[in-house]
Amino acid sequence: MLLNETAERIRTMEIRGAGRIARAAVEALAGYADTLDATDLAAFRSGMQEAAETLLATRPTAVSLPNAVHAVMAPLSAADSLPEARDAVRRRADAFVTSSLHAVERIADIGARHISDGDTVLTHCNSEAALACILEAHRQGKDLTVYATEVRPRNQGHLTIRALDDAGIRTSFIIDSAVRSIMNRITLVVVGADAITVNGAVVNKIGTAQIALAAHEARTNVVVAAETYKFAPRTVLGELIEIEERSPAEVLPEEIARTLKHVTVRNPAFDVTPAEYVDLIVTEKGAIPPELAYTIIREYLGWNIEDFQRQLVLDHRNQD
Ligand SMILES: O=P(O)(O)OC[C@H]1O[C@H](OP(=O)(O)O)[C@H](O)[C@@H]1O
Numbered sequence: 001m002l003l004n005e006t007a008e009r010i011r012t013m014e015i016r017g018a019g020r021i022a023r024a025a026v027e028a029l030a031g032y033a034d035t036l037d038a039t040d041l042a043a044f045r046s047g048m049q050e051a052a053e054t055l056l057a058t059r060p061t062a063v064s065l066p067n068a069v070h071a072v073m074a075p076l077s078a079a080d081s082l083p084e085a086r087d088a089v090r091r092r093a094d095a096f097v098t099s100s101l102h103a104v105e106r107i108a109d110i111g112a113r114h115i116s117d118g119d120t121v122l123t124h125c126n127s128e129a130a131l132a133c134i135l136e137a138h139r140q141g142k143d144l145t146v147y148a149t150e151v152r153p154r155n156q157g158h159l160t161i162r163a164l165d166d167a168g169i170r171t172s173f174i175i176d177s178a179v180r181s182i183m184n185r186i187t188l189v190v191v192g193a194d195a196i197t198v199n200g201a202v203v204n205k206i207g208t209a210q211i212a213l214a215a216h217e218a219r220t221n222v223v224v225a226a227e228t229y230k231f232a233p234r235t236v237l238g239e240l241i242e243i244e245e246r247s248p249a250e251v252l253p254e255e256i257a258r259t260l261k262h263v264t265v266r267n268p269a270f271d272v273t274p275a276e277y278v279d280l281i282v283t284e285k286g287a288i289p290p291e292l293a294y295t296i297i298r299e300y301l302g303w304n305i306e307d308f309q310r311q312l313v314l315d316h317r318n319q320d
Contacts, residue, residue, distance in 0.1 A: 003032040003051050010058040010065075013154060018194045018230060019104065019128050022068035023097050025055045029072050030093035033086050041082050048076060048089065060242040061203060061270045063195040067229040067301065071096050103227040103284035108132035111190070111225050111282040117142040119187045122179070122215075124149045125205035126156035127192020129225035131163055133282065134190060138169050146171045147182060151205060153250040153267065176207050180214040189215045193226035193281075197235040198297060200275030200290025202226075203243070206268055212277035221279040224290075228283050228300040231293060244269040 006028035009015045015024045032051045038044035052069045059065065072092045079085035111133025115121065119137075121144055123130050138144055146164055148171055151157040157173065164171040174182060189211060195203040202208070202224050215222050232241060248257060248265035257265055275290035285300055 003028045003054060007054050007058050010055070016154075016156070017126060017128050018062035018064040018192070019100055019227060021059065021062055022064035022229060023100050025065055026068050026072050026093040026096045028055060029069065030090045033089035036086075038082065041079065041085055044082050044085055045076050048073065048085075059244055061194050061244045062230075063203075063232040063241065064227070064229050067231075067233075068096055068100075071229075100227065100229070103229075104129055104132050106284035107225050107227065107282050108136035110284075110287055111223065112136035112140060112142075114223055114280060114282065114287065115142060115144065115188060115190070118144075120145045120147065120185050122147045122149075122183075122186040122189045122211065123160060124157075124176075124189075124191050124208055124211055125151050126159040126163075127204075127225065129227060129282075130190045130192040131160065133223075133225050134169070135163070135167050138167055144169055147186060148173055149179065149207065149211075150175050151207070152176055156205070179207075179211050183214045183218045183220060186215070186218070186220050189220060189222040191222070191224055193224050193230045194270055195241045196224070196226055196231045196281065196290075196293055196296075197241060198232070198294050199235075200278065200281070200293040202273045202275075202278055202281070202290070203241045203270050204273065206271050209271040209273045209277075212273040216277045222273075222277060224278055224281045226281055226283060228285060228296050231296045231301060233297050233301055236294070236297060241270075241272070243271070 006024055010021050015021060029051060033048060036044060036047045038047055052073055056066055056069060072089055075088035075092060076085055079088055107129050115133060115137035121134055123146060134146060146169055148160045149157050161171055161173050191204055191208055193202050193204050212222050246267045246269050248267055251267045252265045278290045280287050281290055283296060
């Protein structure tokens, strides 16, 4: 698929879900590298940089996107020739896709251990990683009931109930605002993540934070299923995760909005759940309490404090 086409499909959410977005982006970069008509290495690097920026501009919140793009673009600066650079992009992209799919499988195995026979699980949105845990627990023969939310305004809950139904899992479908009223029946909340900060806060689909708050009040555990590339290295520098605000037309039809003079329709797509409302984060490297998010950033994403200090110096120089 062409790079611009992939970017558009990510922007319109035809391709969605933090992991799927990351895999689609690296595949688009590899395809672009194969066909990029560059006469020398410098032209290739700048063409690839432009392509990376087009992809990064599609959706701002899911950190899997910049992490995946970084993984593919990193070897470009070390390459000595154009064929070597082209080859490195392809190899890195293939490796990312393989390891991403493998990570989801590992998360399913590890996450399923935290789901017990007889659990009533609440999930929100349509997370590949969270669903993988639930489906694996079911596959292992655990008797589960799942509550799935609708997920206004884009209705990702419809995808979730289809997947649960296909697997033969007993499922109740509820509107987002019904969460607190059914929380006393829920024994475990399992959700995905678009980004996890260094202090263990979880950025996920709008509504996750109030689900976690209701779970906290009811003393119900909250498990987050997230690959290590959902952890946000730059939050070590104090950078905040940008929360995407999507078109008001997703929430209220324009013909109605047009008649309302004093009403502004807001459509934040994500919210932030503080670490204190999260009990466990299941990654492909193991399950950790949110307080250990920094260890994932340091050990598995390969970003250490020296990298950040160098980055800070560079940022200051650029500002001067
Ligand atoms: O990577 P996986 O686990 O599939 O999804 C992680 C998260 O990405 C989705 O965002 P959107 O629907 O693209 O806005 C949801 O917020 C979901 O929880």
